[in-house]
Amino acid sequence: MECKRCAPNWRRGPRKMETKLAYYCGGLTPGAQPDDWQTKGLNLWPKAGRTNVNLEVTQLYDKFWRDVPAHYEDFLEIAAYIYSGDQALERVGKNDVDNMGTRWRRTFHYHIPVRVPEFWDTPDVKLALRQTLEFLTEDYYDFTFTGAAHAPAVQTFLGLEAATGKFSRPDRLALFSGGLDSLAGVVRDAIGEKSKLLLLNHRSNDKFSPLYEALFQQLAEKVQPRPLSQVRVLINKHASLSVDYCQRARSFLFAAMGMTVAAILKLDELTCYENGVVSLNLPLCGQITGAKATRTTHPRVIRGLEKLGALLAGKKGFQIHTPFFWHTKGDVVAEILKEKCGPLIASSRSCAGTILRSKVKPHCGVCSQCIDRRIGVIANSADEFDPASGYEIDVFSDTLPKVVDKIMTAEFINRAFEVETYANANEFIGEQPEVALALPYLGGSQARMAERILKLYKKHAAEVETALEAMQLAQAKAGRRGNLPADCLTRIMLDPASVTVLPVAGVKPEAPSVAPAGEIGRLRWDNDFNDVYVGGVHYDLRTRDAARHCIRYLVMMEAFDKNSARHLEKEINKHVREQVKRDVLKPGSDGNLRIQHYFSGSDKIYLRLHKELVKPAGRNGCFYLLVF
């Protein structure tokens, strides 16, 4: 029998392995599918079987819904299905280096019952829907719309409230996420320009609702006596549909809701506040391709949504304004400070993660949004309104325990500095060709637009520089005292040895290197690991070379959990033997090496160090340091 590992198809399967899924929505019965297709059901309609998607709209009154054209009701449902379907299938390519991300892209076929099939079957509508979604999510979409003569009215399951009192018609409808950009937009328009705004908020869970409500109340008080109203959309799904957390289709639902509310209010425009650096979201490093950098408010998506909006609205046309497109995050913060609304910053929330964050520290501190936020705030000297205590990790002074955090931090800064070196738009587009995808959608000459975007990114780079300068100054004392971890942002950006020349060829590998002093979790070391502290207890390893090199090696390899554990015989001992120039470990009676021999001797304190710090990763001969 052929060995499974050696069988021809074990690792050499065909590359095209995207996941394909057909969604049957609104109680439609699944039809026959090719072998490589899966099927799933999505349902919003209570009378069409068990519902697994729920859409709830609060503070939108039932009397307004009466005039909503049926194709807008369809649109809202289509968007809700797309949003749910996007999360119901894992992007198995998230880390598939060996497939070069092929499986990041999925193929969906939605079968959706609609009230106005003649509208949704129009080639223009289908094309606009497909093109917008495919660029936004990098998935492939197909749609089959069938007539639903007995579709329930949307208001029967949206949970609309009965109208009480008078409703003041707003001048403008704006998407409001509760982040810094949308806060700045509301501050500028509702407080600065005294416009009457209706804010539309979308949430996928209620965890940070109190923080959001607090922010809304503070804003409402500031704009008094003019009214500030809001509509909140909550979508929740059955747990089995929450498989993927990338949520690339989220903004589509948000925009669909916006267009529908705009239609209710007889408005033909929508405002979306997002700074240009985030809207374009040029890749931070080589591994980020396509929609791995979100395209939520990318000009191409915005124009696609406008096209859909215009098709829905008929001849009237539809516009989505992005007034902050030529702003950086620093400009956005400046808008808030200009209206003396700095204290509101504390109630806004920018972090990408929700579920894992605590209410005391609502920001992780290491996602690109958090880093961008801190830089924008510090560059405007507004950190008193957004203290480091609100961040799980202070990227400027804390160690970065996860590899992805290190990558994010280093590459965020790296890109800013790299853009600074581009002499002109030609160089810019050559190095960052993703910018080309936005140029046809900005109007005007492509060369001029590229030049303008370069200027915007250079402004962003200047903000990064200003923030780093400020934080390096603030951390200078800690640095002089040796209290800054080797991999915090302040240290990696400022080091006396930073100017080195690495020749391209002809160099023998250098000796392994690790900072002579540092701290990770409960482990601290000094004097090149001659002094090691675990949970505050000091171990002098001057006479324990093998133990010293063992720990030093595991720190160097970042072996801090089972996944990163190192093999004793093949890796750890090989390294230790090279360093101490002798064989410390002798095979036991069973022929196996024992790591505790590095630590054994008359003084039992070292065995305690071994027991406290060095842990086996199962029975595979690998070990790691228990530092967290």
Added chain:
Amino acid sequence: MGHSLIGKLPRTKEWDEVSRIISEGADPAQVADATLKAAELAMAWVQNDAGFREAIWLLTQLGVAGTKDHPLTHLGQYGLVRPEANSVVDVVADLCNSFEQAMAESRERSDFGEVSRRALAGAVTGYLNERLGGMFEPSSQEIESAMKDIRKPRVFAQVYQSYVGGLTNKSLGYFLSRELAKHLGHRFQTANQKRQFESALRTLCSESSVVVKKYGAEWFAKHLKEEGGDISRESAEGFGWYGMQKMRAELATRAKKNGN
């Protein structure tokens, strides 16, 4: 909004080896070689990658367009570059968007395809910027003249060499950007040291790409003649793939030299 998905390398013996040699201070040639060895599985499919095929075909079409009286009009007929393009940005942006359109239609996107597009944009910009970069905006005639020169095998080979070098460097960047930052605070005490290492990798790829220059010039002249003034997709694909193979061999040789 504004989220970027960051990944790290898988835990396999080959990728662990890449990590190990970086931490031990290996030079760029050794790291490049080890990376390409570890990425063997990923690169095994490169020849069939729709994006890679499209990018190399677009590159050869620039050479073919150079043989016409009006290269931009010729490219415009195929929807590759608008005839009214009057700047370097216009030409590169149009090529990138035509690539995007082709990928949307084929439904065969991949990360390597995106990397290929970046390399194509880099190579074309590098050439046009060198020819036309200056204080003043180039005129349409100057752009046409620069495009016409790509018909010359020597000039075509220069763009091709830049493409292959860039593609190799960007492919390495695709993998190594998951690893290099991990060594901050250890192998790379500062972000600047990491940047210098990346810059050395870039120089290495650029220097190594010299191996494809002569081949590129000869291949282009031969196929232009044999195929009656045009170059088929099939020929272009084989051409691109062979160039990558030559680069791979050159990097392995350099790594061997440096390791001894």
